[in-house]
Amino acid sequence: MVPADRPSLHDIYSVSNSPEDIAERLERLELLHRIGIALSAEQNKDRLIEMILLEAKQLCNADGGTLYLKSEKDELRFAILRNDSLGLALGGTTGKPIDLPPIPMKDPLTGAPNHKNVASYAGSVRTSVNIPDAYDADGFDFSGTKAFDERNGYRSQSFLTIPLTNNQGLLIGVLQLLNAKDRATHAVVPFPLDDQMIVESLASQAGIALDNQLLLDGQKALLESFIKMIAAAIDAKSPYTGDHCERVPVLTEMIAESLCEARTGTFADFKLSEDDWYELRIAAWLHDCGKVVTPVHVMDKATKLETIFDRIEIIRARFEVLKRDAKIRYLERLAEGDPEPFLATNSYEAELQALTEDLAFLELANKGGEFLSPEKQARIQAIAQRTLSIGERSLPLLSKDEVDNLQVSRGTLTPEERLIINGHMVQTIKMLNALPFPRNLTRVPEYAGGHHEKMDGTGYPKGIFAGEMSIPARMLAIADVFEALTAADRPYKPAKTLSEAMRIMGFMKQDNHLDPELFDHFVTSGVYRAYAERYLAPHLIDFVDEAALLALKPKPYSLPEVRVRRERWDSFLPPYNTPRPN
Numbered sequence: 001m002v003p004a005d006r007p008s009l010h011d012i013y014s015v016s017n018s019p020e021d022i023a024e025r026l027e028r029l030e031l032l033h034r035i036g037i038a039l040s041a042e043q044n045k046d047r048l049i050e051m052i053l054l055e056a057k058q059l060c061n062a063d064g065g066t067l068y069l070k071s072e073k074d075e076l077r078f079a080i081l082r083n084d085s086l087g088l089a090l091g092g093t094t095g096k097p098i099d100l101p102p103i104p105m106k107d108p109l110t111g112a113p114n115h116k117n118v119a120s121y122a123g124s125v126r127t128s129v130n131i132p133d134a135y136d137a138d139g140f141d142f143s144g145t146k147a148f149d150e151r152n153g154y155r156s157q158s159f160l161t162i163p164l165t166n167n168q169g170l171l172i173g174v175l176q177l178l179n180a181k182d183r184a185t186h187a188v189v190p191f192p193l194d195d196q197m198i199v200e201s202l203a204s205q206a207g208i209a210l211d212n213q214l215l216l217d218g219q220k221a222l223l224e225s226f227i228k229m230i231a232a233a234i235d236a237k238s239p240y241t242g243d244h245c246e247r248v249p250v251l252t253e254m255i256a257e258s259l260c261e262a263r264t265g266t267f268a269d270f271k272l273s274e275d276d277w278y279e280l281r282i283a284a285w286l287h288d289c290g291k292v293v294t295p296v297h298v299m300d301k302a303t304k305l306e307t308i309f310d311r312i313e314i315i316r317a318r319f320e321v322l323k324r325d326a327k328i329r330y331l332e333r334l335a336e337g338d339p340e341p342f343l344a345t346n347s348y349e350a351e352l353q354a355l356t357e358d359l360a361f362l363e364l365a366n367k368g369g370e371f372l373s374p375e376k377q378a379r380i381q382a383i384a385q386r387t388l389s390i391g392e393r394s395l396p397l398l399s400k401d402e403v404d405n406l407q408v409s410r411g412t413l414t415p416e417e418r419l420i421i422n423g424h425m426v427q428t429i430k431m432l433n434a435l436p437f438p439r440n441l442t443r444v445p446e447y448a449g450g451h452h453e454k455m456d457g458t459g460y461p462k463g464i465f466a467g468e469m470s471i472p473a474r475m476l477a478i479a480d481v482f483e484a485l486t487a488a489d490r491p492y493k494p495a496k497t498l499s500e501a502m503r504i505m506g507f508m509k510q511d512n513h514l515d516p517e518l519f520d521h522f523v524t525s526g527v528y529r530a531y532a533e534r535y536l537a538p539h540l541i542d543f544v545d546e547a548a549l550l551a552l553k554p555k556p557y558s559l560p561e562v563r564v565r566r567e568r569w570d571s572f573l574p575p576y577n578t579p580r581p582n
Contacts (some may be wrong), residue, residue, distance in 0.1 A: 050092035075102035132190035166211035249284035283447030290427030
């Protein structure tokens, strides 16, 4: 235990003023100063805890050490463990887990502070504990240490255990150093008091730095959880968008990883820092956040006549009325003694047949699964000319709105509804531009808001020339298209096979929708197939003619003048996000 009236560093260092001692003290103080600066600059938690332990070991010339972090369950969890003699390096940046149980801060039965373990004692009392020899120590349970020594042929002797607290005195963790070694003889010795006080100074800085990093990590985790909650809500809003907001980030990161691994070609110099990865991940999760305001009846429109319900049912009822009226006329003719009953029957049956065929045609057109030719659109218009009687009123068989919907040539959306769907990008950009993103996230609006822009400037919502957008924004466009084409949960189309999806994207490359170089990399890197093997049903994964896709050349196009491109860009993003076109 550390005596309450221990000398200060000044008292200790005043004992000897030889040039050698002064030089050593200055060197250690300079090291402590450099460590303090490095601790405040480090932004990665694993590297930070590793730095704390390794620098503390160096200051004391210790053979081993452990750093515990206090968990929400009031336990000390092993965060990093090092032992030079045994060659042990676990936790921290090694990626190797520490398979040791956490130390409870309190007795699970009585709730009293756990003073049996030296680490939990130091954390509870907020005091350093310096033990010359664990095998002769009183008051602490070192049975686990002795069992470890027996298993590994080791001898744990001197221990220095120091609590790490923040500037409010809250416990963050515990630093424990093992087996101090004499710098001259390398023999294990007790931790000198001056070494203890130097490490306590380091621990004071380390506790605050670690607390700040844990708070930042907590804020990041909260932000990511909130963003994922929004994405999950958008997917849950419509059973037909499924897990789109979850799968697009996965595919985007797969593309980014393959670009970072490229050693030749256009993307050989493409790299992402930790902050870049975080920024890309946030943008990918937010790329469709504007859909939160898209009406469900438009987003979920499975057939052309669907609103809150499919209006084909109303049309079926109208056809039943026409059939009923035809039958009434037929029976009246027979009741009135029609001189040619055979002709009346034939006429009635022909009318029923025509009505049945017209209804079947409208039901098929309503599905929107195939291209509707001008001839078929004309037939819909002709059918709409029929009338039916409701009481004394005569009404058209189809309303103008129903005709407009049924005559949609591709898909199920009318031009007005497509504008509503496309409007989710406007809302996405508005929402993201309104957020006060910190410096390391200022490009999120550009990444997330540009995945429907095209290389030739004919995309939406702003018609920006996508070649002036960043590579992450363009890769997000590829991920969005590929996921949509291969998704099996859309109401208006079946899932495409792998070859069909890639063939369509090849045409999009040719038509200057997608970045041609990024698409070619998407093909040659095999990312499309790796994603397919993870998310597509086996029967959809077929042969893809990669050579044919790579041979496709984009059509030539002309750019708008710089003034126009700058105006569009400035209306798309605040000027501080990314460079304007030039």
